[in-house]
Amino acid sequence: MGAISSRENMRGGLPKRNQARSLRRNMTDAERVLWRELRRNGLGWRFRRQFPIPPYIVDFACLEARLVIEADGGQHNRPGDHDHRDADLRAHGWRVLRFWNIEILENRGGVLERIAEALGPWPSVYPHPNPPPQAGEGVSDCRPGTPSSPLAGKR
Secondary structure: OOOOOOHHHHOHHHHHHHHHHHHHOOOOOHHHHHHHHHHOOOOOOOOEEEEOOOOOOEEEEEEEOOOEEEEEEEOOOOHHHHHHHHHHHHOOOOEEEEEEEHHHHOHHHHHHHHHHHHHOOOOHHHOOOOOOOOOOOOOOOOOOOOOOOOOOOOO
C-alpha cells in the first residue's frame, strides 16, 4: 500500500476528494452561475469550488483571503446546520458568506459586490512592512578607502 501525502490527509483523504469531485460534476444552477464569475480570477482572487475543509466540503473557497462562499438552497435542511458549520469554520480562521440560490440567480451583481467587499484589495497593494531601499538609497560603497566604507582609513 502506498503512503498517503500530508496534503491528502489534510483535505480528508480519498473519500472526501471523491465526494468533492462528485459535487463538482453536479453543481446547482446557482453554483454554476457563481462559478462562472469567480473562476479564472474574475474578482482578482483565485477560488476553488467544492473544496474540502474537513469535515466539510464548501461550495467555494479563496485560500489567500480565507473566505468561504456558500450557495444555499434546500440541501442543508436541518435547523442549526449553518450556524454550527459556520462557527466551526470561523474557529479555524475562515470567514463565511452565505447566499440563497435565488439571490445568486436574480441579483448576481449585488452578490458579486458583497463578495468583492469581503475580499478587499489584493494584498500586493498593501505596502511591505520592511521595503527594500530604493535604488541608490542605503547602499554604501564598501571599497576600502571610500569615506562611507566601514574600512575607511584602514589599509
